Amino acid sequence: MTAAAGPDLAPALDGIRLILHVLAATIWVGGQFTVTGLLPTVRRLGDDAPKQVARALARLLWPAYAVLVVTGFWNMAAVHANNGGSAYQVVLGIKIGVVALAGLGVWLHQRATSRRGLAIWGSVGGTASIAALCLGVFLAG
Numbered sequence: 001m002t003a004a005a006g007p008d009l010a011p012a013l014d015g016i017r018l019i020l021h022v023l024a025a026t027i028w029v030g031g032q033f034t035v036t037g038l039l040p041t042v043r044r045l046g047d048d049a050p051k052q053v054a055r056a057l058a059r060l061l062w063p064a065y066a067v068l069v070v071t072g073f074w075n076m077a078a079v080h081a082n083n084g085g086s087a088y089q090v091v092l093g094i095k096i097g098v099v100a101l102a103g104l105g106v107w108l109h110q111r112a113t114s115r116r117g118l119a120i121w122g123s124v125g126g127t128a129s130i131a132a133l134c135l136g137v138f139l140a141g
């Protein structure tokens with residue numbers, strides 16, 4: 001009896017590579033979403049509470065960003081990204097730019113002192129992070 005044709009499982013190493021990349025993406029993107037949503041509650045806990053929570057969030061976000069960059073280059077090597085079609089190359093190039101913008105936005109947000117600066121850089125970081133996530137899904141095909 002022949003096995004029914006159907007979808008295959010990812011090989012173990014590819015699975016580990018993508019699990020690390022996606023897990024780090026959930027922390028980088030989800031962390032920003034979650035803390036933004038909790039902010040009105042955090043503000044009620046005290047004047048210093050938002051700063052303390054922001055510092056604690058940074059301790060989670062930056063290791064996740066580092067994992068994203070390392071596993072991002074691992075992705076490129078594993079899928080032989082240089083051999084991809086021109087649409088793939090364009091999307092990958094845009095994604096790398098958007099990832100850099102996300103990192104810059106979050107970094108400047110952490111250093112902003114005015115409400116305006118906090119809002120602008122927080123939005124840039126958050127929007128670029130979501131864009132990176134969406135482009136990544138298209139790259140994975």
Ligand code: HEM
Pocket residue numbers: 018021022025028029068069071072073075076079081095096099102129132133134135136137138139140141
């Ligand atoms: C904010 C940072 C990043 C986020 C949120 C992000 C998110 C994602 C997501 C959600 C996927 C889809 C995984 C799947 O559906 O299985 C993906 C795939 C991918 N990412 Fe990223 N990523 C980031 C950074 C990077 C960087 C820095 C690079 C390259 C240097 C990169 C290269 C890739 C590649 C090549 C794929 C396709 C992998 C495959 O086909 O197996 N990513 N990314």
